[in-house]
Amino acid sequence: MTADTPLLSVQDLSVAFRQGGRESLAVDRISFDIHRGETLAIVGESGSGKSVSALSVMKLLPYPAASHPSGRILFKGEDLIAADDAAIRKVRGNAVSIIFQEPMTSLNPLHTIGQQVAEPLILHRGLSAEAARAKAVDWLGRVGIADPEGRLDAYPHQLSGGQRQRVMIAMALANEPDLLIADEPTTALDVTVQAQILALLKDLQRELGMAILFITHDLGIVRRFADRVCVMRHGRIVEQGPVVDIFERPQDPYTIALMAAEPRRETRAADPAAPVIMQADDLRVWFPVKRGLLRRTVGHIKAVDGISVAVREGHTLGIVGESGSGKTTLGLALLRLISSEGPIVFMGRPIQGLGFKAMRPNRRQMQVVFQDPYGSLSPRMSVAEIVAEGLAIHHPGLTEEERDARVIAALSDVGLDPETRHRYPHEFSGGQRQRIAIARAMILEPSFVLLDEPTSALDRIVQAQIVDLLRDLQAKRNLTYLFISHDLKVVSALADDIIVMKGGKVVEQGPAERVFKAPENDYTKALFAAAFDLAPVSSERA
Template structure:
């Protein structure tokens, strides 16, 4: 028999802190053959990403160690090879797509420079040849107007666009093994389908193997040959994907397959007071060219959008990456300059100075898309969650602040005993729950939720949706919910706004939008999310 490309044998991973050892991965074993896709699935904190980072030795050594095991790649144990040999393997033979693109891309370098650096280090391409290859890669991963994006910096791209850049970098040198850690988390449903098709095509053409890490079992069924189910650092079930899905043997696997956001949003009162509204809102970014950097055109990120959010109501904004969803939310909160009316709690925000705006911030909160980028690595979780209290409720005693932090963490499903840890000690899903706790601790009237469930596994998504609905009922909260996950939108939203290229293409009650979409664009989004996998105009039954 042909030996496997990658063979993990009896692997354990431990973290050391304060003289104590925590076992994150406990004696797991699995193989990946050349050209095969193996999915590693499980809830946040199950050990999936730690396993993946162990392969190219990217864990924070020496605080992490391997009490047992081997990582055999083409017969060589990557845990024992020299640093020089490991550098040749990384980025060439083995590449990785990370879960959080904003923290993986250098904010000081353009997209072209970052992708070209991979080509130069491992492929020897420079100059015109490198530029042409970078452009080809960006086009291959579905970045619109790729030539104009070569000079862009990461902060100028949407979350989904940044993830696509990461995928382009990982595929640049046609590796033998691609480790994809939640590669479609930040992508909308149509682009997600395109990326899955792209990975499948590249795997077939190159004979590339893929270790695909995800919490979305719907994706696993489309792309993986075999699946390994992981919980509490152990692999509890493994086998061909179709067989495991058809007849799951372990109770944990059955739990994962049954998990999905369910239920209906709270009934909204159309006569309830308006909490936040925009009228003809515009956010245009100038395009400057020439020696004098004259404005020659504008990127119309938000172009004449009107939104009304009432107390107790959730208005969802959906659309593909780059459609203007997040820009709309940030402008409504006066976190981006804009034109047009913005009214929150009866006050016109345009023209307000910083002191007046600060007094309103407690009632206007936000949960950002990238939890790691929005949490200070130098503060403990307790300090992060309590920071808003120190600013907006300075009269609270330290004991009262601590009690409020404990309650907030408990509400979002985190153990309050972990509050003295730091963000890097939590999984991506746990960090997102910390972000939600930070927003909710001030009991705001209006919350902008920017992809709050994108980094969460299915079962935790359902818990967070239930939590958000419960908080809304108890406090009559108004939500502006930005998401590409239409399953979550359906469970949470009363009204839906569909955006494309900065404009609203469809708007109305959620039930009507989901049952009777009026535009081709909305129908394509619904098809990709619920019924069909739409890729490049083709429709394939799921």
């Protein structure tokens, strides 16, 4: 291999999937090269073939349902498509590692964090269990896990989404690979941790000469982090070149639209005297920490520690903060989906302490849209069944025709073709699935909706569409939103008021306009600086 030879060369690659006797192309004759020490980003809309292309490199597609009608994937000169299973096993997790987008489905729920980070070190490096455990502590610390030694015996469900993603990154980097495939590696991370992780990857890239294939929908990260960009649409690369050329002189109409798309803020007169829909005072959610043979409580994780909040009718309250700060825990506590202490009043009625049956009448008025459109929809139910599920509980007297009419109306409201209602979730893109999740929440005509990172898994064009959709639904129905996100650009486009959380506490709150223009708290300033800074990534910056 000469210095000019690419580390990875994808040549005329096609990927087809066979289903029900029919074959359809997901990737259509794409070609690109990556050299040692280089970062190539692949961007594009949901369903464009980005992840399928990356998974092909490690032969992780569901073969034999997937096939390659054309092309070669040369890694260090060896064609990985033609390689046998034994050869591929030597490459996977060793010379080539991957960070997946959704850590909760990628981490084994039955194994501790320490076991999972140590496993590739034992398998590929031959380290003893003790040496691998020590190395795991080192890597968890390097990717920003607080108290890494104490987290070794934790299970994935005991960590926040951002912490789980950092564990995935530690697992991928532990064997110091030649090529790192990063499939949306910062989706679940707040902007300050994003900066830390990207700086860490850059440091390792310089140290190891590692190449990075970076898949993301966050164009801000691409501009700061990548050397070259491939823009994909409908399975094809429509444009590729150096980052500066693509961002400053895009040629393809789709690339131009992608660069121009961004959630926009619209000024509207939210009534400052509107009635309070949701209120909590001194709310606390403490999780016990148990150790020893008898599992005695030795302390508490104070996920939400004495927070008071009030959300007015027709307003959007944005909640931002780093991963593990308690954002989602606060939202779930307000909806009485997890236990908490402190009074909660919904639509003028105290709901803290109400049992399952007593809470049911309130459930129709409070709905939730979750972060992951892939994991929150049942793959065994049609879209019509998913959207109509709440009607069976809260409106049992409706006829089948009446339920179907409401499903059609709900899908139309969120911009989906009602004729597709008998299809299943896997037949839709990520953005379409998120619209289905929104339709499921809206069909019950709620007053209060918890939006937990509803745009984090979506590309930039679809993000802007979803923000516009949520804004339109709010105006039409006078909805009240609790909007949780680490994407401050999306929050600034939608929120009337904002709460900044850190370590389970509120460090700053107030009208969004004021907080974004003149933040007072040092943490808030650092958070905003990381979110809106487009300078190149360097270790000194993080």
